[in-house]
Amino acid sequence: MSFQTSLLARSRWRPWEIGAWVVLWALPLVAGQHAALINEIAILALFALSLDLILGYAGIVSLGHAAFFGMGAYGAGLFAKHVMPDPLMGLLVAMVLSALVGFITSPMIVRGTDLTRLMVTMGVALVLYELANKFDGLTGGADGLSGVVMGPLLGRFDFDLGARVASAYSMAVLFLAFVLMRRMVHSPFGSSLQALRDNRLRLSAIGLSVNGRLAAVYTLAAALAGAAGALLTQTTGFASLDAFEFHRSADVMLALVIGGVGWLWGGIVGAIAFKVLHDLISAVTVQYWTFWIGLFLVVLMLVGREKLFRPWTWWKKRS
Amino acid sequence: MLTLLFDGIAFGMLLFVLSLGLAVTMGLMNFINLAHGAFAMAGGYILVLLMQKAGWPFLACLPAAFLLTALAGAGLERLLYRPMYGKPHLDQVLFSIGLVFMAVAGVDYFIGSEQKNVQLPEFFRQRFELGSGALSLGMGSYRLFIVAVCVVLALSLQALLAKTRFGARLRAAVDDPRVAAGLGIPVDRVFMLTFAVGSGLAGLGGALGADLLGMEPAFPLKYMVYFLIVCAVGGTSSITGPLVAALVLGIADVFGKYYVPKLGSFIVYSLMIAILLWRPQGLFVRQGVR
Numbered sequence: 001m002s003f004q005t006s007l008l009a010r011s012r013w014r015p016w017e018i019g020a021w022v023v024l025w026a027l028p029l030v031a032g033q034h035a036a037l038i039n040e041i042a043i044l045a046l047f048a049l050s051l052d053l054i055l056g057y058a059g060i061v062s063l064g065h066a067a068f069f070g071m072g073a074y075g076a077g078l079f080a081k082h083v084m085p086d087p088l089m090g091l092l093v094a095m096v097l098s099a100l101v102g103f104i105t106s107p108m109i110v111r112g113t114d115l116t117r118l119m120v121t122m123g124v125a126l127v128l129y130e131l132a133n134k135f136d137g138l139t140g141g142a143d144g145l146s147g148v149v150m151g152p153l154l155g156r157f158d159f160d161l162g163a164r165v166a167s168a169y170s171m172a173v174l175f176l177a178f179v180l181m182r183r184m185v186h187s188p189f190g191s192s193l194q195a196l197r198d199n200r201l202r203l204s205a206i207g208l209s210v211n212g213r214l215a216a217v218y219t220l221a222a223a224l225a226g227a228a229g230a231l232l233t234q235t236t237g238f239a240s241l242d243a244f245e246f247h248r249s250a251d252v253m254l255a256l257v258i259g260g261v262g263w264l265w266g267g268i269v270g271a272i273a274f275k276v277l278h279d280l281i282s283a284v285t286v287q288y289w290t291f292w293i294g295l296f297l298v299v300l301m302l303v304g305r306e307k308l309f310r311p312w313t314w315w316k317k318r319s
Numbered sequence: 320m321l322t323l324l325f326d327g328i329a330f331g332m333l334l335f336v337l338s339l340g341l342a343v344t345m346g347l348m349n350f351i352n353l354a355h356g357a358f359a360m361a362g363g364y365i366l367v368l369l370m371q372k373a374g375w376p377f378l379a380c381l382p383a384a385f386l387l388t389a390l391a392g393a394g395l396e397r398l399l400y401r402p403m404y405g406k407p408h409l410d411q412v413l414f415s416i417g418l419v420f421m422a423v424a425g426v427d428y429f430i431g432s433e434q435k436n437v438q439l440p441e442f443f444r445q446r447f448e449l450g451s452g453a454l455s456l457g458m459g460s461y462r463l464f465i466v467a468v469c470v471v472l473a474l475s476l477q478a479l480l481a482k483t484r485f486g487a488r489l490r491a492a493v494d495d496p497r498v499a500a501g502l503g504i505p506v507d508r509v510f511m512l513t514f515a516v517g518s519g520l521a522g523l524g525g526a527l528g529a530d531l532l533g534m535e536p537a538f539p540l541k542y543m544v545y546f547l548i549v550c551a552v553g554g555t556s557s558i559t560g561p562l563v564a565a566l567v568l569g570i571a572d573v574f575g576k577y578y579v580p581k582l583g584s585f586i587v588y589s590l591m592i593a594i595l596l597w598r599p600q601g602l603f604v605r606q607g608v609r
Contacts, residue, residue, distance in 0.1 A: 061409050108592065111599040114408040115351060119551040123592045126544065130585035246540065250416055257413055291424030297417025301410050302402055 011186035020265075021175065028167040035163040041275045042170035043231050046177055048256040048267030050224030055253070056262030057185060058217045059197030061114050063249050064125035067105075068098040068222040070244035072229025074132060077145045077239040087153050087234050091173070094230035095223040101128075102222020106215040122246070129244035144240030148233060166235035173231060174268075177224055182264055184220075193217055194262075254297065322458075323577055324570065329462035331569020332469035333531060335562050337524035337542070338549040339476070340517025342561045345550050348493065348510060350400070351408050353415040355521055355546055356539030357422035362388045362522025363529040363538065364426065367435045377440045384526035385519045392518025396511050404510075419539045427536040435534040465527055472520070477558045489513055548591045554601025564602065 075094035233239040259270020281289040341355040362384040369375040480486040492499040553564030575586035
């Protein structure tokens with residue numbers, strides 16, 4: 001019994017994790033005037049969480065994760081506009097759609113080097129961007145998809161202008177995704193993903209299918225990213241080409257790196273830090289905030305991720 | 320038809336010069352440098368500023384753009400890039416994206432966000448017309464000049480890499496830095512010089528292309544994809560690979576934008592994905608490297 005508990009200890013909920021979720025849940029209630037910002041943070045956190053799944057756990061460097069975000073955004077928007085305005089059904093449809101795209105494109109990421117994967121993922125996002133731009137009859141092209149009217153959540157709560165319902169909704173989806181991912185990461189499947197990241201050859205040597213696992217995790221991550229995109233469309237009532245753009249892929253990677261790759265809380269911490277940083281710097285210089293985020297990135301990478309966030313190790317000798 | 324082909328070749332040649340430095344740092348030094356476009360932008364702006372503010376003639380600005388960006392490249396390599404060589408690719412990607420962001424915002428701040436245009440000298444604004452009908456070929460003399468410069472550059476670089484002592488040292492330093500250092504090759508200096516030449520070439524390309532591509536602060540982000548496509552598709556271990564890739568890309572882009580303008584760059588991106596699925600290492604791969 002005791003070795004079992006010690007093995008399971010890693011996957012048990014820590015008290016601070018429960019505390020952090022209580023705080024996160026309390027936020028929309030306490031800070032109601034910042035509900036729009038909280039909503040944005042929750043969406044970015046969900047997006048970062050999905051990137052963490054493939055980058056942090058499976059080790060796929062992707063610069064085109066916005067492809068699935070955009071798929072979800074447009075999927076949810078079009079579904080609400082043409083089929084039915086129920087948010088939960090829309091969310092489901094958007095996730096299935098993104099997962100489908102993820103599944104179709106997953107054979108593309110199993111081959112080649114880091115550079116090839118970088119280019120292929122980016123290429124998929126760019127192709128989808130061009131398609132969304134081309135079929136402007138359906139997507140509204142460069143003007144964006146407007147006129148998305150959402151029905152009430154669960155048939156009861158209307159999306160209000162103050163974004164209170166929206167932030168609670170996004171937070172709930174984020175929470176569900178987090179719990180699901182937490183469960184998955186500590187399952188045998190999650191362990192095999194980390195083994196895959198560290199050494200592909202050995203994983204295949206112990207008789208597990210590398211490609212199958214990659215396809216599965218890529219599809220799952222695509223579905224989660226699609227959910228994030230769907231949330232954005234549903235809570236703002238608008239989808240634009242911006243959802244497919246390169247800077248979205250770059251931003252989410254930034255957020256994840258700030259928070260920490262390969263750590264479930266990394267996406268959430270990173271999203272909070274990124275958005276707050278964005279708000280603070282934008283308050284000083286709206287136009288040039290990219291300069292400071294760039295400087296931050298350069299310093300972070302030069303000093304090393306491990307080191308910068310552990311100031312007590314700065315004066316220790318290198319081992 | 321032939322005119323389009325010619326324009327495509329000129330655009331491809333320009334892309335080749337712009338991406339060559341990236342191919343060198345990526346293939347030879349194994350460093351993913353997304354900030355390469357920033358050097359190209361620097362070259363373009365040096366040309367624009369020298370011509371407008373200092374009144375230099377166009378042809379004198381080209382070498383100046385090359386030298387100044389090469390110097391900047393050498394300085395940055397020394398200060399920032401060197402510690403990043405051994406790091407994982409993800410770190411390199413993020414580091415260089417950070418540099419791009421800084422460059423874009425910096426140019427925006429100091430020079431302004433509007434697009435800068437270049438006043439070409441009189442003799443570059445002529446056009447030659449050959450033949451007639453469907454096979455007529457119209458060549459702008461400036462595009463002819465670009466093609467000529469690029470051919471000379473490609474040939475001399477190939478000779479530099481394959482025939483000279485420096486080329487041999489570079490290849491040795493890349494294959495195994497430790498052994499190369501043990502044989503008395505100054506690996507650090509070879510890398511710095513290579514990086515400087517690569518950046519200088521980007522600067523020259525940016526200066527040459529300032530008229531065709533247009534200079535604006537978002538330049539490094541806008542064309543980053545193109546540079547990366549050239550390197551990924553062409554393979555980064557030779558000069559021929561990027562050359563062929565750049566030509567294919569340039570021609571496909573010009574034709575695509577002319578015949579199906581609504582699809583935009585769709586064709587180019589799909590082509591890239593198809594080629595990468597077919598040959599994940601790029602079209603031309605040097606065998607036997609690790």
